[in-house]
Amino acid sequence: MGNRKGWIFPTVLSLALVLAIAWGYNQYTFKNEYGIAMINNYQRLFSDTKKHIENVQVSLSKALVSESRDQNILLLSRIMNEAFFAQDKLAQLPLDQADIANTQKFLNQVADYSYKLIEDHLEGKKITSKQRETLFNLQNNSALFNRELASLQDEILNTQFSAKKLTSRQREKMDKANQQMYQTRMVNLEKQMAKNPELIYDGPYSDQVLNKKPLGLGTNKVTEAQAEKIARDFIGTKKVAKVTPFEAGENMSTAKIPAYTFSVVPENTPKEMAIYIAVSRTGGKVIWMANPRPVSKVNISVNQAEKKAIKFLEEKGYADMEANYSLRNDGAILFNFALKQENTTIYPDLVKVKVALDNGEIVGFDASTYLVNHHDRNIPEPQITEQKARESIRLEFDIESIRLAVIPKGAGEVLCYEFKGKYKGSDYIIYINASNGKEEQILQLIKNENGTLTL
């Protein structure tokens, strides 16, 4: 009786075994396929990075030789492109960021610097001897980079760097492999790159712009107790129940604006609804304030909100501010205020104010840009007339308003005529330099139901 059914159990078991093996094999092939796809991608990125650097190097050498302005512009734009590509692809390789930071910076600055030189060329300026020297240095560095990459490539080809080292289970092995190849090479390179002198030029990635010191803070030092009082006064002493300072790190003084940060709990509110506020260590200015409370009902209009914001700014000592753009998010509206001085809008002096649309309370304030840029300016008289500036704009551009404005440019500022208008149905702002009639910048406005976005 038992014997007759005896075959069922072993059969079932062996079937299960066969299926398990099939499943396992399937998984194994999947894993290999993914691994190969990934390693192919990395190989491609690596080879591409190398190719782009080669192109940078070659174009830099050519630019050093060339005397023709037109040729130089073409070469420089090529350098810019290739350097950006190289940077982009380098960042996608599985390397520790710490080991490629300076290399990336180098590539970004090469691109940025080329752009700056293109601008100079277009303005008719010749390359100065100093710039030539810088280019020569850059060329040297890219050569160094290329050499390291070339030997790395040889190593990779020799050792058959494989996908298996990149799975997380073999992280240790991978780290070892990395240390041996990518990492050591890159660390060497990184050390070289870190020795580079600062590049002095006007671009968004230049050290000059990155290390800009705030101008609008004043000089007097503020203690934490004084800062707390400033914070309390800013929010309104009556409402405050408890103020807790955030712990600052040892190197707070190296931050862009060294500050004290507090979390302020108003009366009759839970701890999670704290208001955050920052007060600068020099000058004792409120840098930003944020009240992340939810807003559920909309009771007031945008105009009413704007009036509240203006009143608030006046109370806090920001007179002559003018709202330019607004953006609506989650029941609150954010206004961008810029300083208005003698009929000139000064965009670098920017303050943002967020108003809750339920009761008009100010739920956000950010003066960091203002504090970095604000100083007493002597606005120069425009050298050209509005009429003259108008001539540098294409005829079909339908102008809605014209005014004078100071806009940031690199590390400095320029006085411009601001032309707001429409072209073929979309909105633009065009800035014409008020001293030479040059087109400085074009902004495109993107309007939707929530507000305006400038690009």
Next chain:
Amino acid sequence: MPKGKPSVFFIFCIKFKFLEKIRRKTFERRIHLKKTLLVLSIASIVFLSIFTFYTPNNTFLEATKEYDYYQSPQVLYWGTTGQDVKNVQWKLRNWKYYSGNVDGVYGANTYRAVRRFQRKNGLTVDGVVGPSTASAMGLKLTEAKTATAVAPTAGINRKNDAYLLAKLIHAEARGEPYIGKVAVGATVLNRVRSPKFPNTVAGVVYQPRAFTAVDDGQMNLSPAKDSIKAANDCLNGWDPTYGCLYYWNPATATSRWIWSRKVILKKGKHWFGL
């Protein structure tokens, strides 16, 4: 003596019966065991064969679901207002999930009601009325307003960046206070501005080995409302880190290198530095 014999026999009989009983019991149990084994192995075969021969494409589906979630603004969540919310509240009230007023404001009560509804109907319980929940309610949400966008600006918006940032914030700083969330987002944007890092939000977020939450896939969770709000605040320029590029958890940080960073600020469980 003969007196005792039958008693011994009797005892023997009893013993035998008893043994027989036990034997039978174990035999039955063995059959029972066999049956369970049989059922178990059949189940495992079915399970394994599903695994082996059926490749689910739900990863793709999930991705599209997320894509829909942020590409179409007709998603209702905590804080949204309007006619669509009213419709949802009306439906939920009729079905006794919701007991508050039909006021068109997506608040705590609506949120809980939606979650109850989703649980009952086998939907993803996230308290967000997306296309699937809406269709389960028999509602159609109003289409996004696209008419305002003219050709040269069509499709240009910050939604993608905001959503990506929100996902990262959610994955990296879920349990943190609000300011900690914004701080994490702000470090990402500071990196975008720094020449030492990639120049786009996606480039920074997906840089290999930059964020653990990206490497281990937590990044693909749906972000909570708070994280989306924090992401928007970051993009609007609020930087509570004063320009920091790194943050780490001093309790769990494994990289020795990170300790060489300059510490600027300590918030929640994270340290922020340059």
